Structures are given as structure tokens and as C-alpha cells.
Amino acid sequence: SVAVALWSSGPVSSDLLVGDFESTIIGRCKAYLAKNKEDSSKNDCEEVWKAFSGAYLGKDPCEVSVEAYDPLMRAVSERPACDRMLFWSKTRDFVHDFTAKTKCQLTLEDTLLGYMMNDQTYWCSEKGSSVTFTEKGKCPGWDECERNPMKSFWKRASAAFAESACGDVAVMLNGSIDTPFAPDSIFASVEVKKFHSPKMKALKVVLVTKGKDDKANCKNKSLQNLKDALDPRLSYECLEVPQSKIIDCTSHPDKACGNCW
Numbered sequence: 001s002v003a004v005a006l007w008s009s010g011p012v013s014s015d016l017l018v019g020d021f022e023s024t025i026i027g028r029c030k031a032y033l034a035k036n037k038e039d040s041s042k043n044d045c046e047e048v049w050k051a052f053s054g055a056y057l058g059k060d061p062c063e064v065s066v067e068a069y070d071p072l073m074r075a076v077s078e079r080p081a082c083d084r085m086l087f088w089s090k091t092r093d094f095v096h097d098f099t100a101k102t103k104c105q106l107t108l109e110d111t112l113l114g115y116m117m118n119d120q121t122y123w124c125s126e127k128g129s130s131v132t133f134t135e136k137g138k139c140p141g142w143d144e145c146e147r148n149p150m151k152s153f154w155k156r157a158s159a160a161f162a163e164s165a166c167g168d169v170a171v172m173l174n175g176s177i178d179t180p181f182a183p184d185s186i187f188a189s190v191e192v193k194k195f196h197s198p199k200m201k202a203l204k205v206v207l208v209t210k211g212k213d214d215k216a217n218c219k220n221k222s223l224q225n226l227k228d229a230l231d232p233r234l235s236y237e238c239l240e241v242p243q244s245k246i247i248d249c250t251s252h253p254d255k256a257c258g259n260c261w
């Protein structure tokens with residue numbers, strides 16, 4: 001099913017009172033399922049919330065492992081969208097604008113878990129507590145400690161999304177930076193390692209270019225590293241695609257499936 005993105009929905013987490021976070025997450029879960037009916041029967045949003053919050057409640061906010069979200073992954077079930085999966089790194093807003101407009105390719109944030117947690121910057125608890133905090137000052141930042149609830153969640157959800165990758169897969173990378181395939185990104189450190197043939201067939205790099213200030217092309221050293229890190233049975237292709245061409249393509253959404261690059 002094609003996920004319909006509602007990127008503007010939901011207040012930012014710092015505005016939330018304790019308890020509102022739970023209703024925001026459950027509300028997003030229900031809204032997603034209402035729009036993606038085929039998957040509704042298998043997912044129960046209250047159960048999903050319990051499994052999600054169980055990963056971090058009562059724990060030190062720097063001691064939440066990636067595996068702590070395993071029960072959450074078991075509580076959620078979605079059919080993979082073969083040939084339409086789109087990965088990304090350093091192109092977040094552009095890629096989501098693209099998938100929201102074309103409703104053709106799907107990113108992690110167009111699936112149930114990604115949709116639920118997209119834009120939720122902070123959530124954590126503390127040792128022995130049953131309360132969720134969503135304030136910046138209360139929860140560690142993304143790089144403050146490795147095992148924080150947010151980073152562990154995105155690593156776990158990204159691993160599952162990449163494990164389910166099937167058919168022809170694309171990744172949108174940023175040609176305006178020196179290292180489009182950054183070793184410490186989730187795409188490089190988690191997702192690429194989960195891509196496997198024969199379920200998955202090919203990876204197409206869409207290197208989004210802007211023109212005169214571009215720092216990278218398909219010959220970039222980091223993209224060579226990407227090719228080397230891939231399962232050798234997968235075919236690999238890199239395309240330099242002007243941003244303007246992709247934007248132009250989104251204004252003709254019916255033609256966008258596979259025709260934007």
C-alpha cells in the first residue's frame with residue numbers, strides 16, 4: 001500500500017506535556033493504519049505503544065540498546081514495498097517532499113514506525129521511572145551517548161527496513177557535500193549491511209546535484225566505498241541527477257514512478 005505522508009501533523013515534542021507523547025504516538029499509529037487499510041488488521045496501536053515504550057521506560061537514557069526495540073519490531077507487521085523502497089542520507093527534507101508528492105517510492109518514514117516517530121526529537125525515561133520525558137534538557141542529544149533511546153530506535157527500525165529490502169532499491173544521496181556516503185550515517189553503518197541478494201536485486205544511487213557548487217560526482221571516493229561494502233551479488237549503478245529534474249518530475253506525479261531519474 002502507498003503510505004500517505006502528513007508531515008505537518010503533530011506538535012513538536014518539546015511542546016508536549018508528559019502523557020501527551022503517548023496519545024500523539026498512538027494517534028499517529030491509528031492515522032497511519034486508517035490510511036493504509038491492508039495492514040490495519042495485524043497491528044494494534046495500544047500494543048505497539050506498549051512495546052515501544054517498554055524499550056526505554058525505567059532505564060537510564062544512555063543505556064537503551066538497539067535490541068531493546070526487538071519486541072516493538074515483533075509487534076508491527078507490514079508488507080515490504082518491493083521495487084519502490086527509497087533510502088537516503090543527508091537529503092532528508094528533499095526526499096520526504098519527493099515521496100509525499102509522488103506517492104510512488106517509499107522511505108522508512110512512509111512506513112508505520114517511521115511515520116509514528118518522524119520529527120519526535122526527544123524521548124527518554126530514567127532509572128526506575130515509569131514516566132516518558134520529551135524535553136531537550138531531560139534527554140540526551142543524538143551524539144551525547146551512543147545508546148540513547150532515539151538513536152537506538154532509528155538504528156533498529158532502519159535495520160528492519162533494510163532487511164526487508166526487495167527488488168530494485170534506490171538511495172538518494174547528496175552531491176553538494178564531500179562525503180555523500182558518510183561512514184557514521186545510519187545508511188552506511190546499518191542499512192547497507194542488511195542489503196542481501198537474491199531478495200534484493202540492485203541498488204541505484206541517485207546523487208542529487210545542484211550545479212556549480214557540487215562537491216561530489218559518481219566517481220567520489222565514498223561512493224567507491226559504498227560499492228565495495230555492498231553484497232557483491234547486487235548490481236550497482238550511480239546516476240547524477242539534477243535536483244531541478246526531480247522537482248520538475250514531482251509536478252507530474254503520475255509519471256514519477258521510476259521516471260524521475
Ligand code: APR
Nearest residue numbers: 087088089090091092108142143154158161185186187188
Ligand atoms: N543530531 C540529531 N539528529 C541526527 C544527527 C545528529 N547529530 N545525526 C543524524 N540525526 C538524525 C536526524 O533526524 C537526521 O535527519 O538522523 C537523520 C538522518 O541523518 P543523515 O546523516 O542525514 O542520514 P542517515 O544517518 O544515513 O539516516 C538516514 O536511515 O532513517 C534511515 O531509511 C532511513 O535511509 C535512511 C537513513
